[in-house]
Amino acid sequence: MNIEVRFPNMTSTLQIIGCHFGVKQPGWSYPKHHHHLFELLHCWSGEVMQTINGTSIAVRSGDWLLLKSGVRHQLENVSQEPYSFFDVHFDIDDTEMRKLLSRNPFGHITREAAARTRLPVYRIEIERILQTSLAANTTSGPDYTAVKPSFGNMLSLQAYILLMIQEMIPLLLASDEAQEEGGLQRASAFETDIAHAIEEKLRSTVYSTGAVEEIAKELNLSRSQCSKVFVKIYGISPRQYISQLKLSEAKQLLIGSDLTIEAVSRRLGFASVSHFSRQFRRWTGLSPNQYRPKHAVQPLEPGK
The missing domain is CATH 2.60.120.10 (Jelly Rolls)
Structure with missing residues (x-):
């Protein structure tokens, strides 16, 4: 076997x-x-x-x-x-x-x-x-x-x-x-639950724009309240968190798919390829083309 x-x-x-x-x-x-x-x-x-x-x-x-x-x-x-x-x-x-x-x-x-x-x-x-x-x-x-x-x-x-x-x-x-x-918990259970709810919604809206404002409205919070409670639990703002999700997804797509740079850009909700390329370079110090393997990487099959 x-x-x-x-x-x-x-x-x-x-x-x-x-x-x-x-x-x-x-x-x-x-x-x-x-x-x-x-x-x-x-x-x-x-x-x-x-x-x-x-x-x-x-x-x-x-x-x-x-x-x-x-x-x-x-x-x-x-x-x-x-x-x-x-x-x-x-x-x-x-x-x-x-x-x-x-x-x-x-x-x-x-x-x-x-x-x-x-x-x-x-x-x-x-x-x-x-x-x-x-x-x-x-x-x-x-x-x-x-x-x-x-x-x-x-x-x-x-x-x-x-x-x-x-x-x-x-x-x-x-x-x-x-x-x-000892009763010294820094974040209340309510704040923790709200932050986790925000995080789940951010994950589901990583490909859209204006996600933070929409999530805050859905949870009956102001945008500043939404950001404050999220930072308290996660240590970064919701917008920074979305950037990290987009970066992670961009890396996966560049390494593990044959999508063009333009297709990756559209999938991640960027307005243009140039905007995506500038942002990716800020994140990693490399352009999408420099980050992508020189030879296409096909998904591994069992036993290979």
């Missing part, structure tokens, strides 16, 4: 911005700000005070902190020793992963909790990549040194960051459960 077990197709894109190690002296501070990306911070040594949406948290040596996109925060080294850290900003267009990462404005993982995971191991591997790259290829600015890792190290860096996210998700979910048991 022939047996074949298949994994699902995966076209998610990981975006990594501002990945760096740093050392800041006592008295250093960074003003209130926010990013449109998730932020993962590890305190290597010393201590830093993070003020997040008015809540102050001491992040100590060995601790990890995950910040949801759009959360306002500021930092200050209030200790008497240098603060050294690893920091990376990232985004990923996998909707389920974003939902898990966006459950709360931030997640604080202590050194003791992290020690029971492989987070310290992955941080050491990234440090090794840094050291190797420093010895190979660097450029210097007034207050920084930029490294250019080899192709292999770039792949390893992306893999370790994904593995870090994988390790953090169970810890964040466990923290959520503890908060809910």
